[in-house]
Amino acid sequence: MRELQRILHVDDDDDIRAIAAMALELIGLFELLQCASGKQATEEAASFSPDLLLLDYMMPDMDGKETLCELRKVPGLNDVPVVFMTARVNENLSNDLRRDGALGVIAKPFDPMDLAAQLRALWQIYNDVESERVMLRS
Known part of the structure; x- marks a missing residue:
């Protein structure tokens, strides 16, 4: 199983980015690239090569989807x-995003002490599913 190391976080809210940086870099010990918009993310993401995308669902100009x-x-x-974050979590939205391929949806406000653990748990599920797919193809 590949270890989760590099996260691209996209959120238009400066405060959320600051809290997420603390949670992911200082507590989670991840390498983090943060972008304030989808446009910035598309310009900078390739050179960063993230393992995981953490996207705000509701942003101006270009939303998370x-x-x-x-x-x-x-x-x-x-x-x-990809994992989405949103303040408007509901079952329909969560199901729609998962159906579209999201690993999960994290509610805002989030607990900075738990964010890294939440992402690691979702990463573990992702790796387990990928391992099963490889085994089924063999």
Whole structure:
């Protein structure tokens, strides 16, 4: 199983980015690239080569789903797993995002002490599913 190391976090809220940076870099010990918009993410993501995309669902100009569509066009990012964050979590939205390929949805406000553990748990599920797919193809 590959270890989760590099996370691309996209959120238009400066405060959320600051709290997430503390949670992911200082507590989670991840390498983190943060972007304030989907446009910035599409410009910077390829050179960062993230293991995981952490996208705000509601952003101006380009929302999380649109950002994901654009990131999927960037070479090397077409199959990078994604987790969405949103303040408007509901069962229908969570189900829709999972159906569209998201590993999970994290509610805002989030607990900074738990964010890294939540992402590691989702990463573990992702790796377990990928391992099963490989075994089924063999």
